[in-house]
Amino acid sequence: MPTLTVDFVVSVIAAAVTGVFAALVLRRWWQKRRPHLLAWGIGLLFYFLGTLSQVILSLAWSPFFFMLWYWTGALMVAPWLGQGTVYLLWRRGNIARNIQMALLLVTVMTLPWALFLTPLDPSPWHPGADMTQIYRDIMPQGSGTVRSFSPVMNTWGTIALVGGAIYSARLFRRKQIMRSRMIGNWLIAAGGLLPALGGALIRLGDPSFKYFGEMAGAILIFAGFLLATSAAAELHDAQREQLPERQAAL
Secondary structure, eight states, rough: OOOOOOHHHHHHOOOOOOOOHHHHOOOOOOOHOOHHHHHHHHHHHHHHHHHHHHHTTTTTTHHHHHHHHHHHIIIHHHHHHHHHHHHOOOOOOHHHHHHHHHHHHHHHHHHHHHHSSOOOOTOOOTTTTHHHHHHHSSSSSSSGGGGGGGGHHHHHHHHHHHHHHHHHHHHHHHHHHHHHHHHHHHHHHHHHHHHHHHHHHHTTTTTTHHHHHHHHHHHHHHHHHHHHHTHHHHHHSGGGGGGGGOOOOO
């Protein structure tokens, strides 16, 4: 039986929420084939894999799941979610597509490096260990490791996701239309900030907020997405010509 610590329970909830969320968004992409939905679906799939790996690592040591946990959470989730927002904000030209090509390149390049080529020292691990406290001792440091990608990827992804959601929320507020979509974007912005805050606190030596930030962030983003997409009928009935073309429906 696993030890029912708060971190374990929070990780299980986060994995369940992100798994359902990823399936919902990918299904929506399959039906509509819109690129922002695919980017969001990929980001949420990584979110799910990261939290699931977190659950597994609380029970047993696995170098594969450790590096999957780090690669998804520290490198991939934020930029792929941000990429979905980039597609919504830049619908003309090839800006969003070019950014995604660069993101794909980094994704493909870092995957084998992270999963198979990074030496690990598993001695700090024990059942129920808080991975946010021991990962530095397990992974090598230095500019030549996959860890060097983390600050850039997380900063860019968080700016794109949170900044885009705030921009959209302020736009709907200024237009005084589609209140549910405005609130949904505020929730997405708040949900995107919480995991980033947890990561920042880890760098400052306080990992206590990390797991809760992951769970609460996933729930807020999910709630924001559902609220924003529920306004689809409202978007068609309202004065759509009042909105910029780049603010198309999710």
